[in-house]
Amino acid sequence: MDILISGAGMAGLATALDLSARGHRVTVVERASHFRVNGSPIDVRGDALGILEKMGLLDRVREQRVLTTELVQFVDDDGEPVGRPRSADIGDSPDDLEIAREDLANILVDALPPDVEILFRDSVRSLDDDGTGVDVAFASGHRQRFDIVVGADGQHSRVRGLVFGPEGDFARHLGYYVALADLPDEVRPHRMNPMYNAPGRLAGIARYKDRALAVLMFRSDPIDYDYHDLDEQRRIIVDAFAGTTGWKVPQLIEAVRVDPELYFDSSSQIHMRTWHRGRVVLVGDAAHCATSLSGRGTSLAFTGAYFLAEELDRADGDHVVAFERYETRQRPYAEFAQKSVDAGADLIIPPTWEAIAARNERLDGVAPAR
Ligand SMILES: Cc1cc2nc3c(=O)[nH]c(=O)nc-3n(C[C@H](O)[C@H](O)[C@H](O)COP(=O)(O)OP(=O)(O)OC[C@H]3O[C@@H](n4cnc5c(N)ncnc54)[C@H](O)[C@@H]3O)c2cc1C
Incomplete structure (x- = not known):
């Protein structure tokens, strides 16, 4: 055929x-x-x-195969680890392959x-x-x-x-958006992939092999925008993180401004x-x-x-x-x-400081330095 x-x-x-x-x-x-x-x-x-x-x-x-999810640790304003997601919460099985x-x-x-x-x-x-x-x-x-x-x-x-x-x-909008941008300055040997939260916001670094990516997520009602207009998408992300200055957030937002292959999308199911x-x-x-x-x-x-x-x-x-x-x-x-996505957003992007503190209570302990 x-x-x-x-x-x-x-x-x-x-x-x-x-x-x-x-x-x-x-x-x-x-x-x-x-x-x-x-x-x-x-x-x-x-x-x-x-x-x-x-x-x-x-x-x-x-x-x-790479190990990225296993190295995730949530961090505070100073970049100090506060805990790791429990493996039950991220649904990993030892047979899964991450690549x-x-x-x-x-x-x-x-x-x-x-x-x-x-x-x-x-x-x-x-x-x-x-x-x-x-x-x-x-x-x-x-x-x-x-x-x-x-x-x-x-x-x-x-x-x-x-x-x-x-x-x-x-489409069923799940209530948040995801962005990924190249972060060449953060490529270095590492023992964790740090994730920082402010209410309704997540900013993190995913390092693997010789690459590092800024990972940004934020809660929002559906936004009407042009899927082909990267500059408009950059503005949406920058606006969503306006006033969020903890940890390395300004550096991660800078990556969004310059990456020509920026990825941005709503978390919506079909x-x-x-x-x-x-x-x-x-x-x-x-x-x-x-x-x-x-x-x-x-x-x-x-x-x-x-x-x-x-x-x-x-x-x-x-x-x-x-x-x-x-x-x-x-x-x-x-x-x-x-x-399978139902509980995920509460773990990754808690909506308030109280919810972030409560989430942190439920995390596994900080991983030892490798
Ligand atoms: C650049 C990019 C980065 C991604 N990063 C992640 C990630 O980090 N984590 C994650 O979980 N998922 C990510 N995804 C989504 C993930 O790849 C998909 O959820 C999954 O692999 C299913 O793939 P898919 O081929 O159905 O959709 P996609 O991977 O989205 O592929 C769709 C393809 O169709 C092309 N396309 C779109 N419209 C048209 C058109 N009108 N005519 C012709 N071609 C068209 C797109 O350019 C793309 O190449 C990403 C997708 C893309 C495109």
Whole structure:
């Protein structure tokens, strides 16, 4: 089959690999000018590990494993540690693999066969599904017909918007925003990844390998902003931390001002009753974003991509049957991940000084210096 995948994130790349391995002709369209490999380390958990093994990638992922979450310690105004999250609260299992998002993305990109075509700096402008195929018009003006279109274009999916309706119909805002910015001055040997709280704010440093990232989170009602306008996003973050000057917050905010690859997004989940319509199907965050607090977005991308490719094979190309079966297999994973975020915000971003003090009481002791 000729298959178009919109989005070259984790879900798009995994789907491209799984579909091309089964003999489909795959085209991937990515809005950015390059693979967007930045981001803090992410977890691969549960059945996604078995999927990586079937894809022949598990050993490479294991080799690149990092320890970031285990080194998290909350700190006070002076940077003195006050305690660590209990492992029960962060839901880690010893089998989980934590890996830098860029390393995982590079492993997937390296594994792509040469006949997978990648169209950078482009996106789907319109889709016309006439029942026997989908005519796609791209923003570049190029037009092409495909047997199937896969929307793997993330939380703010363009394909979902075109086929299923506006984001507001599916998004559930969890009440906070997340930003990540490169922090080159903080790269050094370390024994902890410090996280500082002010009411409704978290500012921290995630160090791994030879990288350091500023991690900023804040509580807020939904904000209306342009997802493509980085300067507007910078202003929102700076405003949210105005008056918060404890610990290294001003330095972290400076990183937000200068990083050209700044990542900023709302913590919003996507809930849909169905992930397919006609010859169009959604995978990854486009279908069922669970937010970073679940720690399972990437694992969901792997299971979904694999189930979709396997079911297309099993149904011998009957997309109606395949999409139904894909959805039946993937939905329990998505629901579990989406439910797992409930207590997370109270641990990470307590809303008041009293709540911060109460949270600190519940932490495990400070880790010994290594
Ligand atoms: C730059 C970046 C950094 C991230 N950092 C973290 C992190 O630190 N921690 C964490 O838990 N999660 C992070 N995430 C989200 C995490 O990658 C996903 O939750 C998870 O891996 C599921 O992946 P996905 O492919 O469904 O979505 P995403 O990883 O969001 O990928 C979607 C892809 O689609 C592309 N795209 C968007 N719109 C269009 C369009 N109209 N046309 C074509 N392409 C389009 C995007 O550029 C992106 O490459 C990050 C995502 C991105 C894009």
